Amino acid sequence: MSAMAKIPQSVLVVIHTPQLDVLLLKRTGQEFWQSVTGSKDFEDEPWPAVAAREVLEETGIDAHGPGCRLHDWQLENVYTIYPEWQHRYAPGVWHNTERVFGLEVPSYAGVRLNPREHTAFAWHPWHEAADRCTAASNAEAILHLPRMAVSSL
Template sequence: MTYKQPVSVLVVIHTPELKVLLIERRDFAEAWQSVTGSHEGGEALIDTARREVLEETGIDARAYRLSDWQRCNEYDIFEVWRHRYAPGVTTNVEHVFALEVPAELPVTLSPTEHGRYRWVDWPQAAEMVFSPSNADAIRMLADRRASE
């Protein structure tokens, strides 16, 4: 069995007006989130972000502004998903990215991973996501926009 690396990306996809794309997990009902995914092999983290965005939404991140926020979060892996990692691995390090797209783009979901998607104003998006680190990243969008 090939285990997942305990290193991942979180990619908050948003419009200039700070509408945020949320996707609902198939394996965790009502669990809304931004794009997430595990680092594979020796790929650069930005390549992990691009790959995950394409796999989960059909959006080609190379066509838009993808920003590495140089921010990491460490969290406990949910017990239900620990079997995907090597024995004894209980934490994951998540690297945060943002992808700005010009408008609410149509999305092609990965049918095995996600069931629905929504574009939501950032305050509502921060309340909807199940992950505290995802909520924090969404809340940071407005602050980052104001400082640009």
């Protein structure tokens, strides 16, 4: 794999309050609403480290800060990489594995967006957030939230 090729392993982090309001981010230059996502920087980077790094980079939230609880949901999605993103990966890499996490934060934690990635954010009740997500795997993850948030207590 070339030094510039993306690793086809990423995280999806559903950020939520104790009341199950979910943070959605609007992708720069698109009408695309999503949770935090991002790829590993190196092959053996631990999943929780990837999740915490991406949350900090995209929202300014410290996943290990006071009142925050990062939880690996032990769920993985495997999906075909869209043709328009194929150039980011090594030749012959057609699928990405996405590990799902939940991050409980204090009610309405302060959000500081990275403008290179997102232009807006909004908090929604979990069922509305699922309806507003663009990606089906993201919506499905949010629909797991009530069960996963209870199981992580």
